[in-house]
Amino acid sequence: MSHVRDDALIMMEKLKSLGQRPLLLTGTFVRSKGCWEAEDLCPYDLPDQAKSIVGKIKMLYAALLEGWSPPDDVPPLIRKRKRDPTIKLFWKKKRTLKDCTAHTSVDVFPIMRLGKQRTRKGVIEIQVFWEPCRVCGKTWPFSWEPASNVILTNTNQF
Known part of the structure; x- marks a missing residue:
């Protein structure tokens, strides 16, 4: 103040x-x-x-x-935030990773977050930051993936 x-x-x-x-x-x-x-x-x-x-x-x-008192339709100045439903992002991956046995049969991998967006040769690409493997803990660097392959799923985890 x-x-x-x-x-x-x-x-x-x-x-x-x-x-x-x-x-x-x-x-x-x-x-x-x-x-x-x-x-x-x-x-x-x-x-x-x-x-x-x-x-x-x-x-x-x-x-x-x-x-002076505010009109009834004015919301209070202090409000508790409502928790938004958690949105999980997954990416369909065509290649398999042979380092971990958990990756050999999986074709959908979890995304930690999405980054910037760009257009290359008319294709919209999104910067994808991958979650580490839950089995072996391996991490992968971010990559640029076509936006058409990103699937948004809404999961409520409270």
């Missing part, structure tokens, strides 16, 4: 240098007190009479914040 306030003060300094007289009012809900507090940001010193007027404006702004 402090970097936002710093940016606001910088913007107000710029407005001041352009001949403007900026004044920013912010409202913060204080949970310990159970009420709203208004604060003003001003990039210049005010005379005493102006300070008292700004104080009254702050009091009116705090009263406005206390009386």
